[in-house]
Amino acid sequence: MGKLQKKGEKGSATNYITRTQAVKKLQLTLPDFRKICILKGIYPHEPKKKRKLAKGSSAPKTFYYVKDIQYLAHEPLLQKFAETKIFVKKVKKALGRDELDTVQRVRDQKPHYTLDHIVKERYPNFADAIKDLDDALCLIFLFSTMPRQGKVQPGIINKCRILAVEFMHYVIAAKCIKKVFVSIKGIYFQVEIEGNDISWIIPHQFTTPPPSNIDFKVMLSFLELYTTVLGFVNFKLYSNLNLIYPPKALEDVFTEKSSIYYGDDIYRERLESLNIKLAEVQNLEEDEEIDEELLAGDQTLDDLVQSRKEEETFKNLFKGCKFFLGREVPREVLVLAIRSLGGEVSWSSDSGVASTYNETDPDITHQIVDRPSQSHQFLSRCYVQPQWIFDSINQRKVLPVDDYVAGCLLPPHLSPFVNTEGYLPPEQVELLDRNKIGEDGEEESPREELSAEDKKLAVMAMPKKRKALYNKMIHSNKKKASVVNKLKRKREELDEVREKKKAATDS
Amino acid sequence: MSKRSLERAEVTTESLPVPSLDGVEHFSLESGSESEEEEDLDFGENDYREPLPDEKTLIRPGDYNDSDCSSDEEEIRNRIGNIPMEWYDEYDHIGYDIHGEKVAKTKKEGDQLDKLLDRMDNPDFWRTVHNKREGEDIVLPDEDLAVIEKLRSNSYPDLGYNPYEPYVDFFTYEKLETPLVDTPEPKRRFVPSKHEHKKVMKIIRAIRNGWIKPKEDVPRKPVYFDLWANKTEPQKHNPMHIPAPKLPLPGNEESYNPPEEYLPSKEEREQWENTDETDRDKNFLPQKYSCLRHVPAYPQLINEKFDRCLDLYLCPRKMKMKLNMNPDDLLPKLPKPKDLKPFPSTKAVKFSDHEGHVYSIDSNKSGEFIVSGGEDKILRIWESSTGRVLSKIALPDTITSVKWNKAHSMVAAASGNTLYLLNPGLGDRLVVDSSNKLLQGLTDIRELEHCRWYPLGNDKDGLRTKIVHNSELSNITWHNNGNYIAVTMRDSQSCPVLIHNITKHSSQKPFNKSKGQIQQVEFHPNKPFFYVLSQRYVRVYNLVKQAMVRKLTCSVKWASCMAIHPKGDNLIVGSYDKTLVWFDMDLSVKPYKSLQQHKKAIRHVCFHPRYPLYASSSDDCSTIITHGMVYNDLVKNPLVVPVKVLRGHRDTAKYGVLCNVFHPQQPWIYTGGSDGDIWLFV
Known part of the structure; x- marks a missing residue:
C-alpha cells in the first residue's frame, strides 16, 4: 500500500491560487498585477471544484494557476x-x-523598459505573432483615430498612426487583401498573411470623444504590448518583401530627399496618403517554381497552378484601371483597397498631398463619387459609388458598373464573411450558387429519414444524458429556425409589396 | 578717470594671474549707463586720446542720422502738422502747403480688390510704402531694404559696421609703475574653496554609492529589428495555454446597406431598447443608409474593444467541444419497429361495464376469457373476442387484484382483507371438475395464525373458498404450478407476505421480519425463487434453502410494480418516479438499463409469455409496448426497443392506465384504466 495522501498536498489545492494571494506573493499593487498579466498573457482559470477550493464560500473568486504566478515572479519587468x-x-x-x-x-533617470523579450516569449515564432494580430490591429487602428486633446497622450496616438500606416503600406505592397466589408461600426478588412486570415476593423473617419466609463489604463497596457508586437511584425514583413523599413518613398531614395527637404508634416502626410511606391532594399529575383512537396494530399500540380493563376488574376483585379477619388469619399480605405489590387489612384491636389494626376487626365477610367450629381462629367469615364469597389473585391471580379452609377439606388451590400447556415438573403444564395457551379460541390448521400413516430420511440430508448443533449440541440435548432423563418417571412412580405408597387406603376 | 590711474591699473593687471575685478566693474558701469552701442564713444567724450587706426571708417549712429536720413531735410509740402490723416479722408485734398494752398490727392486710394490687383500686377508692390501724409508711394531702394533686413534679424542696422573688430587693449600698451590698488591679495584667492569642495564631494559620494546615476542615453524611439531571426526552441512554460478565440466576423445585418428584411420593425426596435444591455442578443440595431457618405461615426466601437480587452485578461478560458452535428445522429441505431412485428398496435375491442377504476385484469390460459375487478366491487368475467360479460360476482369490498390460475380452473380475487377462490366453470370440463374437487377438499373453518380459511360450499357464482386476513390485501400472485398463491399486505407490519397452499389448505409466513413496505411478490417461473419488491430493492429468496440469494438495487425512489421475464433471468421494475428499470440477473445487481419513457408514474408492467414484448402502463394514459429480446447466448446483452405507444384511456382523477395483461397466445394486450374501460389492442 502506498503512502497515505494528506489533504491539501496535491491536486487543485496546490494547483490554483487566488488573485489576492497572487498579488501578495508578487508584492505588487493590483494595477501593476493587472498590467503584468496583460503583458505576459496570463489569464485566470476555472478550477473543476471551485466551491471546494473556495472552502465552501460561493463568493466570486478568481483563480490563477500557481505555475503561471511562479512564472510571473521571474519576470525582469517586476x-x-x-x-x-x-x-x-x-x-x-x-x-x-x-x-x-x-x-x-x-x-x-526615469526607469525605461522595453517589451521585446515578452514579445519573443509570447510569440516564439513569427507565425504565432501573425495568428494573434487581429486584436492588435483593431486596437491600434482604433487608437490612431482618437482625438488628440483627449485622455490619451498624442505621442501614443502618433505611434499608433505610424504603425497603422506602415501596416497598410505592407498590405498594398504585398497585395494580400481578401475581403472588405463596410459595416455601420467601421470598415472590416481581411488580409491573408502567410496563410493566416487576419481581419480587423478600421473605424469610420470621424473622431469621437471617448466615453467616460472606460478604464484607459487597461487599454493602454494592451496597446503598449500591441504596438511593440506590430512594430516587430512590420519590420519582419517589410524585410520579407525586401522593403526598406521604416518605409520610404521610392522617388525619395533616388533623389535623396528626406524629411528635411519636405518638412516633417508634409513628409508624414505623403506617407499617410498611401499613394507612394515604397523603396526596396535591392532587387532580387524570385523563382516561381512550385515545390512538389508542398502539394497537399490529393491536389495535383495542375490544380495548384490553376489556383495560383486565379490568385494572381485577383491580385491584379484593378490593373489598368485609373481611379479618381472625389472629395466626399473615404480616401484612405479606398486607396488601400484599390492600390492593393493593382489599380492606380489619385485625387484633387487641393484635398491632399501626393496626388499623382488631376481630374482632367484623359486616361482615368473610373471616378469614385458619392454625390448624386456632378457639375461636369467626362464622357470617357464611369462615375461609380464606392460600394462598387468593395463588392467587386468580395466577388473577386470587376462587376458591371450599371448598378453602382452615381446617384442610383445601390444593391444591398452583403457580408463576405457569412457562413451558409442561418438565413441567407436570395441575392447571396444566388452568388454562392454561382460560385458553387464552378467548384462542383460534393453531393451528400441522402440520409434515411425516420418518421416522426419512430423518432419519438428512438428518443425514448436514449439514456438520460443523451436525451438531455438531444433535447437541447432540438431546442436550439428550433430557435435558430424561428429566426430564419422570421426573416424569410419578412422578405416575402417586402417582395410582395414591391411587386404590387411595380404593377401599380406599370398600369 | 585720469590717464595716470589707467596706467596704474595696467600694472596691476600685469602682475596678477586673475585680472582685477574692480576695473572691469567700473568700466561696465559707466558704459552701461550712457549708451548701449559704443563704448569708445563714452571715452571719447571724457578723455583725449589719439584716434585709433580704424576709427575713420567707423560710422556712428549720430552721423548716420545726420547724413543719411534725408526725410528731415526734404521739403515738407503738407504743413498740417501731426494730426490723424483720416480727417482728410472725405476730401479731395490731403492738407495745405506752406502757402496755404490745398495739396491735392495724387491718387485715389483703392479698395482691397484694387490692392490685390496691384499686388498681382506690380512687381515692386512688396517694396512699395505708402506715405499717407504726402499721399505718395515710395519704392524702397535696395539699400533701405538691406537695412530693414538687418533690423529684422536683430543685428546692427548699419551695413558697414563690424561689432567684432579686433580688440585693442589700451590698458597695456604702457606699463603702470605703481599699481592701482596696493592691498595684498587675500589667501583665499590662492587656495581652492572649501565650500565648493564640500559640494563636489557630496556629489562624488552620491555617484560612488549609486545614488546619482549618470544620465543614460535612452533611445527615445522604439528600435525594431528582426526579432525572429535566430530560431531558438520555444520555451513554453505552459503547455495548457489556450489561445483566445477570435471575435466573430460580422454578418449581413451589420452592413451599412443591408437587405431590407434585416431592418427591425417598430416592435423589434422597442423590444431591443427595452431590454437590458447585457441581455441583448446583438449590441446594435441594423440600419440602412442610402450612400456611404451618410454613414455616421459609431461611438460604441471603443466600448466594444474595451470589453474585448477585459475578456482577454479577465475571463477564464476553457476548451469547449462544440457539437456540430445533426441531432438525429444522436439517436441510437435501433432496428425499425416494423421489422420487430408482431406487437399490438390498434384498438380492437372495448369492454365497458365497470364503474370506477379497473384495478386488475387477468386472462385465462387459453386467452378466451378475461377476469377483471375494480372500484365497483363486482368481479366480471368477459368473453375476450366479443366483449360480452359472462358473469358478474358481487364481492363485499373493492377488488384490488385478480389472478387466473394457469393450471386449474380457478380465479383468485383479493377484496378488502379477504382472498376469494372461485371456479368460473369455463373451459375444459375435466379441469373444472378437478379444480372443484381441489377446492372442496376444505370442509371446516380453519383457523391459522395469520388467517382463517372458510369453505363457501357449492355457491352458484362459483365462489368456493375464502381466506380472511388480518389486514387489507394489495397484491396476489399464483405459482406456475397452480398450487401456491402468495398474497401481499401492504399495511401489515408483522406479516406482509403469506403463501397459501391450495391443496393442503395451509398458509405459510415466509419472513419473520418485515423489510420495508412490500409492493409486490413474484414466483420464479421454473426455479424455487421468490422475488420480493420493496420500495427500493428487489430481494430474491431461495425457497428451498430458505435464504436470500440476491438483493437488486433499483436506483429509484419508490418502485411500484415488477414483472419477471418468462425465462426468469430478466426482470423489470416500474416506479412511481416515471422510471422503468431492466435487470439482467446474469450481469449485475445494478440495473442494466434505466428508461424514462413515461411522463407520469408507472402503474403496471408485464411480460408477454411467448413474444419478446413487455408493456408498461402509466398515469399519462399511455401504455408503451417495448420489444425486449433476451438471447440464449449469454454473451449477448438483451435488446430493448420501444415499438409502440398505445393510447385510448381517459385521465380520471389523475389516474391513467392502472393494469394491463398480454393475451397468453397472441401478441395482443388488454389494458384497464381509471375511466372504467378495458381495451383490447391487437
Missing part, C-alpha cells in the same frame, strides 16, 4: 515596476520640497 514606484516617490518628494533641479535630475 524590478522595473518597483523602480518606477520609487521614481514616482522621489519626484513627489522633490516637488513637495520645491527642489526643481532635483526633479529635473530624477526625471532624467
Whole structure:
C-alpha cells in the first residue's frame, strides 16, 4: 500500500491560487498585477471544484494557476515596476520640497523598459505573432483615430498612426487583401498573411470623444504590448518583401530627399496618403517554381497552378484601371483597397498631398463619387459609388458598373464573411450558387429519414444524458429556425409589396 | 578717470594671474549707463586720446542720422502738422502747403480688390510704402531694404559696421609703475574653496554609492529589428495555454446597406431598447443608409474593444467541444419497429361495464376469457373476442387484484382483507371438475395464525373458498404450478407476505421480519425463487434453502410494480418516479438499463409469455409496448426497443392506465384504466 495522501498536498489545492494571494506573493499593487498579466498573457482559470477550493464560500473568486504566478515572479519587468514606484516617490518628494533641479535630475533617470523579450516569449515564432494580430490591429487602428486633446497622450496616438500606416503600406505592397466589408461600426478588412486570415476593423473617419466609463489604463497596457508586437511584425514583413523599413518613398531614395527637404508634416502626410511606391532594399529575383512537396494530399500540380493563376488574376483585379477619388469619399480605405489590387489612384491636389494626376487626365477610367450629381462629367469615364469597389473585391471580379452609377439606388451590400447556415438573403444564395457551379460541390448521400413516430420511440430508448443533449440541440435548432423563418417571412412580405408597387406603376 | 590711474591699473593687471575685478566693474558701469552701442564713444567724450587706426571708417549712429536720413531735410509740402490723416479722408485734398494752398490727392486710394490687383500686377508692390501724409508711394531702394533686413534679424542696422573688430587693449600698451590698488591679495584667492569642495564631494559620494546615476542615453524611439531571426526552441512554460478565440466576423445585418428584411420593425426596435444591455442578443440595431457618405461615426466601437480587452485578461478560458452535428445522429441505431412485428398496435375491442377504476385484469390460459375487478366491487368475467360479460360476482369490498390460475380452473380475487377462490366453470370440463374437487377438499373453518380459511360450499357464482386476513390485501400472485398463491399486505407490519397452499389448505409466513413496505411478490417461473419488491430493492429468496440469494438495487425512489421475464433471468421494475428499470440477473445487481419513457408514474408492467414484448402502463394514459429480446447466448446483452405507444384511456382523477395483461397466445394486450374501460389492442 502506498503512502497515505494528506489533504491539501496535491491536486487543485496546490494547483490554483487566488488573485489576492497572487498579488501578495508578487508584492505588487493590483494595477501593476493587472498590467503584468496583460503583458505576459496570463489569464485566470476555472478550477473543476471551485466551491471546494473556495472552502465552501460561493463568493466570486478568481483563480490563477500557481505555475503561471511562479512564472510571473521571474519576470525582469517586476524590478522595473518597483523602480518606477520609487521614481514616482522621489519626484513627489522633490516637488513637495520645491527642489526643481532635483526633479529635473530624477526625471532624467526615469526607469525605461522595453517589451521585446515578452514579445519573443509570447510569440516564439513569427507565425504565432501573425495568428494573434487581429486584436492588435483593431486596437491600434482604433487608437490612431482618437482625438488628440483627449485622455490619451498624442505621442501614443502618433505611434499608433505610424504603425497603422506602415501596416497598410505592407498590405498594398504585398497585395494580400481578401475581403472588405463596410459595416455601420467601421470598415472590416481581411488580409491573408502567410496563410493566416487576419481581419480587423478600421473605424469610420470621424473622431469621437471617448466615453467616460472606460478604464484607459487597461487599454493602454494592451496597446503598449500591441504596438511593440506590430512594430516587430512590420519590420519582419517589410524585410520579407525586401522593403526598406521604416518605409520610404521610392522617388525619395533616388533623389535623396528626406524629411528635411519636405518638412516633417508634409513628409508624414505623403506617407499617410498611401499613394507612394515604397523603396526596396535591392532587387532580387524570385523563382516561381512550385515545390512538389508542398502539394497537399490529393491536389495535383495542375490544380495548384490553376489556383495560383486565379490568385494572381485577383491580385491584379484593378490593373489598368485609373481611379479618381472625389472629395466626399473615404480616401484612405479606398486607396488601400484599390492600390492593393493593382489599380492606380489619385485625387484633387487641393484635398491632399501626393496626388499623382488631376481630374482632367484623359486616361482615368473610373471616378469614385458619392454625390448624386456632378457639375461636369467626362464622357470617357464611369462615375461609380464606392460600394462598387468593395463588392467587386468580395466577388473577386470587376462587376458591371450599371448598378453602382452615381446617384442610383445601390444593391444591398452583403457580408463576405457569412457562413451558409442561418438565413441567407436570395441575392447571396444566388452568388454562392454561382460560385458553387464552378467548384462542383460534393453531393451528400441522402440520409434515411425516420418518421416522426419512430423518432419519438428512438428518443425514448436514449439514456438520460443523451436525451438531455438531444433535447437541447432540438431546442436550439428550433430557435435558430424561428429566426430564419422570421426573416424569410419578412422578405416575402417586402417582395410582395414591391411587386404590387411595380404593377401599380406599370398600369 | 585720469590717464595716470589707467596706467596704474595696467600694472596691476600685469602682475596678477586673475585680472582685477574692480576695473572691469567700473568700466561696465559707466558704459552701461550712457549708451548701449559704443563704448569708445563714452571715452571719447571724457578723455583725449589719439584716434585709433580704424576709427575713420567707423560710422556712428549720430552721423548716420545726420547724413543719411534725408526725410528731415526734404521739403515738407503738407504743413498740417501731426494730426490723424483720416480727417482728410472725405476730401479731395490731403492738407495745405506752406502757402496755404490745398495739396491735392495724387491718387485715389483703392479698395482691397484694387490692392490685390496691384499686388498681382506690380512687381515692386512688396517694396512699395505708402506715405499717407504726402499721399505718395515710395519704392524702397535696395539699400533701405538691406537695412530693414538687418533690423529684422536683430543685428546692427548699419551695413558697414563690424561689432567684432579686433580688440585693442589700451590698458597695456604702457606699463603702470605703481599699481592701482596696493592691498595684498587675500589667501583665499590662492587656495581652492572649501565650500565648493564640500559640494563636489557630496556629489562624488552620491555617484560612488549609486545614488546619482549618470544620465543614460535612452533611445527615445522604439528600435525594431528582426526579432525572429535566430530560431531558438520555444520555451513554453505552459503547455495548457489556450489561445483566445477570435471575435466573430460580422454578418449581413451589420452592413451599412443591408437587405431590407434585416431592418427591425417598430416592435423589434422597442423590444431591443427595452431590454437590458447585457441581455441583448446583438449590441446594435441594423440600419440602412442610402450612400456611404451618410454613414455616421459609431461611438460604441471603443466600448466594444474595451470589453474585448477585459475578456482577454479577465475571463477564464476553457476548451469547449462544440457539437456540430445533426441531432438525429444522436439517436441510437435501433432496428425499425416494423421489422420487430408482431406487437399490438390498434384498438380492437372495448369492454365497458365497470364503474370506477379497473384495478386488475387477468386472462385465462387459453386467452378466451378475461377476469377483471375494480372500484365497483363486482368481479366480471368477459368473453375476450366479443366483449360480452359472462358473469358478474358481487364481492363485499373493492377488488384490488385478480389472478387466473394457469393450471386449474380457478380465479383468485383479493377484496378488502379477504382472498376469494372461485371456479368460473369455463373451459375444459375435466379441469373444472378437478379444480372443484381441489377446492372442496376444505370442509371446516380453519383457523391459522395469520388467517382463517372458510369453505363457501357449492355457491352458484362459483365462489368456493375464502381466506380472511388480518389486514387489507394489495397484491396476489399464483405459482406456475397452480398450487401456491402468495398474497401481499401492504399495511401489515408483522406479516406482509403469506403463501397459501391450495391443496393442503395451509398458509405459510415466509419472513419473520418485515423489510420495508412490500409492493409486490413474484414466483420464479421454473426455479424455487421468490422475488420480493420493496420500495427500493428487489430481494430474491431461495425457497428451498430458505435464504436470500440476491438483493437488486433499483436506483429509484419508490418502485411500484415488477414483472419477471418468462425465462426468469430478466426482470423489470416500474416506479412511481416515471422510471422503468431492466435487470439482467446474469450481469449485475445494478440495473442494466434505466428508461424514462413515461411522463407520469408507472402503474403496471408485464411480460408477454411467448413474444419478446413487455408493456408498461402509466398515469399519462399511455401504455408503451417495448420489444425486449433476451438471447440464449449469454454473451449477448438483451435488446430493448420501444415499438409502440398505445393510447385510448381517459385521465380520471389523475389516474391513467392502472393494469394491463398480454393475451397468453397472441401478441395482443388488454389494458384497464381509471375511466372504467378495458381495451383490447391487437
